[in-house]
Amino acid sequence: MRASKSLLRPGDTIGVFAPASPVQRPMLEAGVALLESRGFKVRPASAIYGRHRYLAGTDDERAGAMNEMLRDPEVRVLWAARGGYGCGRIVERLDLDLLGDRFMVGCSDLTALSLALRRRGAPFIHGAMVASEPPPQRAGLDLALALLSGKRGPGSPIADQPLRVIANPPQSPVEGVLEGGCLSILAAAAGTPNALRAAGALCVIEDTGERPYRIDRMLLQLRRSGCLDGVKALIFGEMPGCAQPNDTSYSLDDLLRDCLGDLGVPILAGLPAGHVENAPHAPVPLGFRATLTGGRLVLAEPVVEAPR
Structure with missing residues (x-):
């Protein structure tokens, strides 16, 4: 795998999207505040607090908001707000080839998107999400930022705890x-x-x-x-x-x-x-x-x- 060209620097814009289950406003605001406190601009997807049954909006709304973000050249990293369920419903509607040299970050239900990206040969960061609930998971945002910012490289352990x-x-x-x-x-x-x-x-x-x-x-x-x-x-x-x-x-x-x-x-x-x-x-x-x-x-x- 060739090293990505999407080194993240303070001042860059992080796009936050909700491709699956509904997002809780207090949890998202806490995660956004953390990212902003580290010097990054945060751009939430349109209608990120949407709700349709058990989803964060209809399939058309969620896919449309994500495609808007994929087409936005100012967004340097696409970071999921949360998982839950719903990514598999929209993966075929997404213009994932537009991700280019940028990273997508998320886990849980986002595995449906990571598999689609890996089939294309593109990398994916299986990492903490912006609207994570427990404080230890919010600390995971800093670990992901360190990886995206080039502070963790060859020889760095993925986790400090032994397996x-x-x-x-x-x-x-x-x-x-x-x-x-x-x-x-x-x-x-x-x-x-x-x-x-x-x-x-x-x-x-x-x-x-x-x-x-x-x-x-x-x-x-x-x-x-x-x-x-x-x-x-x-x-x-x-x-x-x-x-x-x-x-x-x-x-x-x-x-x-x-x-x-x-x-x-x-x-x-x-x-x-x-x-x-x-x-x-x-x-x-x-x-x-x-x-x-x-x-x-x-x-x-x-x-x-x-x-x-």
């Missing part, structure tokens, strides 16, 4: 392109043109509030559809709320080992990416090379051009 090994401990460093996203969206995309392609990848998988039997089913879907063929390592997130309540006879690690251990590749967990509870959201630059070494994911190439 725990679930199966097949790596005997030497493993390098590959970062791929992945939210498990439920990855599974839903299996069999579609935008399906995950994990061959040669360090694949990051995370989610929240999914019961073990559902995780089992979704991982089986990814395996049987060929999405995980040729994967070099699997790195799971914190997976909050995914343990079986009132049953301590097995752990989520046991389930992941049972479902995936026979792939013979390193399987680790504990990356604070995507849905997290007690740690800042670590941004994962999908489409860029990283190395799994010493229990950590470390960037192996620059994500943006070096500051001048």
